[in-house]
Amino acid sequence: MKDAVVIGGGPSGLAAASELAKKQYEIKLLERNDELGGLLQQCIHEGFGTILFDESLSGPEFADVFIEKVDDAGVEVELNTYVKSVEKKDDHFEILTVTGEGVQNISARSLVYAIGCRERNRFEIKIGGTRPAGVYTAGTVQRLVNLYGILPGKDPIIVGGGDVGLIVARHLHLEGVDSLMMVYPEEFFSGLPRNAQQCILDFDIPYKPRTTVKRIIGEKKVEAVELVEVDENWAPIEGTEETYGCDSVILSVGLIPYSEKVEELGAVIDPRTGGPEVNEFFETSVDGVFSVGNLVQIFDYVDDAVKMSFVAAEGVDDYLKGAGRKRDEPVRLKPGKNVRSIVPQRIAHESEGKIKIFFRPGLEKENAKVDIRSEGRVLKSFKKRYIRPSTLEELEVSRGVIGGKKEVVVDVR
Amino acid sequence: MSDDVKEVLCVRCPKGCRLKLLLGEEVAVKGHECRLGEEYGKKEATDPERVVPSTVKIMDARWPRLPVRSERAVPLVKVEEVIEELRGLEVEAPVKKGDVIVENVAETSVDMIAERDMEREA
Ligand SMILES: Cc1cc2nc3c(=O)[nH]c(=O)nc-3n(C[C@H](O)[C@H](O)[C@H](O)COP(=O)(O)OP(=O)(O)OC[C@H]3O[C@@H](n4cnc5c(N)ncnc54)[C@H](O)[C@@H]3O)c2cc1C
Ligand code: SF4
Numbered sequence: 001m002k003d004a005v006v007i008g009g010g011p012s013g014l015a016a017a018s019e020l021a022k023k024q025y026e027i028k029l030l031e032r033n034d035e036l037g038g039l040l041q042q043c044i045h046e047g048f049g050t051i052l053f054d055e056s057l058s059g060p061e062f063a064d065v066f067i068e069k070v071d072d073a074g075v076e077v078e079l080n081t082y083v084k085s086v087e088k089k090d091d092h093f094e095i096l097t098v099t100g101e102g103v104q105n106i107s108a109r110s111l112v113y114a115i116g117c118r119e120r121n122r123f124e125i126k127i128g129g130t131r132p133a134g135v136y137t138a139g140t141v142q143r144l145v146n147l148y149g150i151l152p153g154k155d156p157i158i159v160g161g162g163d164v165g166l167i168v169a170r171h172l173h174l175e176g177v178d179s180l181m182m183v184y185p186e187e188f189f190s191g192l193p194r195n196a197q198q199c200i201l202d203f204d205i206p207y208k209p210r211t212t213v214k215r216i217i218g219e220k221k222v223e224a225v226e227l228v229e230v231d232e233n234w235a236p237i238e239g240t241e242e243t244y245g246c247d248s249v250i251l252s253v254g255l256i257p258y259s260e261k262v263e264e265l266g267a268v269i270d271p272r273t274g275g276p277e278v279n280e281f282f283e284t285s286v287d288g289v290f291s292v293g294n295l296v297q298i299f300d301y302v303d304d305a306v307k308m309s310f311v312a313a314e315g316v317d318d319y320l321k322g323a324g325r326k327r328d329e330p331v332r333l334k335p336g337k338n339v340r341s342i343v344p345q346r347i348a349h350e351s352e353g354k355i356k357i358f359f360r361p362g363l364e365k366e367n368a369k370v371d372i373r374s375e376g377r378v379l380k381s382f383k384k385r386y387i388r389p390s391t392l393e394e395l396e397v398s399r400g401v402i403g404g405k406k407e408v409v410v411d412v413r
Numbered sequence: 414m415s416d417d418v419k420e421v422l423c424v425r426c427p428k429g430c431r432l433k434l435l436l437g438e439e440v441a442v443k444g445h446e447c448r449l450g451e452e453y454g455k456k457e458a459t460d461p462e463r464v465v466p467s468t469v470k471i472m473d474a475r476w477p478r479l480p481v482r483s484e485r486a487v488p489l490v491k492v493e494e495v496i497e498e499l500r501g502l503e504v505e506a507p508v509k510k511g512d513v514i515v516e517n518v519a520e521t522s523v524d525m526i527a528e529r530d531m532e533r534e535a
Contacts, residue, residue, distance in 0.1 A: 035475070056464070064530075147476045147477070192429075385426065386426060
């Protein structure tokens with residue numbers, strides 16, 4: 001019987017596993033791929049680690065720091081191991097895995113899910129037309145280019161102006177595609193200014209704001225797309241359609257937590273984040289089952305994701321020791337005015353210490369005020385220099401502020 | 414855009430002000446909303462620099478490509494030249510993280526280094 005089994009060997013899983021092994025627990029880490037590092041192995045650009053190490057590392061370099069920690073701490077790692085299902089028993093969990101050698105059973109006292117997210121596809125954003133070859137998600141293209149050296153086409157179009165699309169645009173441009181174009185429905189790039197500047201503007205790559213792809217054209221292979229302009233509500237403007245010739249379509253239209261597995265176990269899913277609801281120690285609504293990283297919500301900075309894994313490790317530690325007194329009724333945290341989502345969704349413990357709250361703003365605003373309120377009274381206010389929906393915001397509050405309340409709401413004005 | 418005006422995004426905070434740089438003996442920055450932006454704009458106008466990430470072909474390794482980057486930032490105008498020099502380059506596994514893959518790439522006095530270990534695999 002393991003004290004904890006960590007599922008997923010990306011940065012969040014690595015951080016949680018090494019932290020727990022350092023506390024002398026017996027830990028197993030299961031990863032479906034044949035190497036550790038998760039998404040970071042394909043993110044060859046730099047920009048990782050600026051918060052944790054005050055240094056700008058590439059994805060593989062950042063991952064390596066935590067792979068070494070897992071090694072040093074004596075975590076038992078199993079690669080090529082896919083977690084098929086998990087069953088909850090009275091005081092432990094039975095994990096069923098599929099490996100090269102066959103099916104295997106593992107027992108654990110607690111679980112940490114760190115299985116990340118998936119990319120949204122064309123049907124989720126309702127792109128019509130035929131179904132030819134040559135339609136990819138941006139993450140797949142990043143993998144093809146950076147690990148295999150394969151280009152998706154000679155004249156690709158990128159749909160979506162977020163960070164993943166921006167980074168992929170630079171790779172494609174530098175690796176020598178003939179022509180490249182980016183379209184997105186926002187008024188300006190939704191990714192970080194740094195990526196917009198260094199990936200698109202630096203190289204004069206053409207882009208069209210307030211534009212999306214209405215349908216894909218082509219029988220066997222992509223031959224063109226029909227572009228259409230959109231208004232500020234992203235509704236297509238009739239009569240603005242135009243055909244754009246291209247041989248591949250690359251979608252960078254958002255990431256969604258991989259929450260099916262924890263849902264099967266009975267965890268409550270928050271429709272706003274798409275991930276499981278968690279408390280301040282990242283424990284889901286199923287006792288002893290924790291979730292970290294992009295599975296909980298999409299983090300913009302891997303540094304933040306990893307820091308939250310450390311918090312989760314403390315929670316697992318308390319759980320295993322039977323320490324940490326839980327309240328009879330948790331305090332519910334709810335998104336209020338101009339807030340899209342909030343994590344954690346509940347505060348369950350009595351302990352001391354500060355709580356980190358993450359929220360995604362619902363609007364773009366300068367000098368925004370953030371209020372934490374309960375029953376009509378403002379408990380605490382924060383000032384934010386500049387907020388926008390594409391950037392996750394963080395608040396730190398001491399427990400005293402929200403202690404004893406039933407429900408606490410976060411508003412932006 | 415005329416030759417003596419350059420537009421860049423300030424990257425110092427999430428606001429991303431769109432700066433206009435009026436180039437000349439004295440650089441003037443417009444469109445910034447705080448001092449940081451002015452500072453950033455001046456640097457961007459005189460000598461913008463970037464770290465360059467890319468990949469090179471690697472033989473006998475787990476993956477067909479090895480990720481590499483410039484050890485430090487190189488002048489922006491040199492980025493395409495750096496990439497050009499990497500084209501067609503082939504290395505052989507094993508490689509260790511930090512190994513120098515190209516010395517003094519494109520005469521920038523900056524080296525290209527490996528971003529990760531790649532063991533030899535048959
Ligand atoms: C294109 C792109 C660019 C990015 N750029 C930046 C950047 O510049 N700076 C920055 O700070 N962040 C960046 N990020 C974000 C960063 O990559 C993520 O925040 C981070 O990788 C999340 O880590 P994770 O461990 O939660 O998930 P992942 O890295 O996705 O790891 C999840 C792991 O779980 C494994 N797994 C899944 N299901 C199972 C199963 N059933 N059984 C076993 N194993 C399983 C997967 O194989 C994977 O290894 C970027 C992300 C993308 C996609
Ligand atoms: S100029 Fe100031 S406010 Fe504007 S993006 Fe730069 S740092 Fe932010």
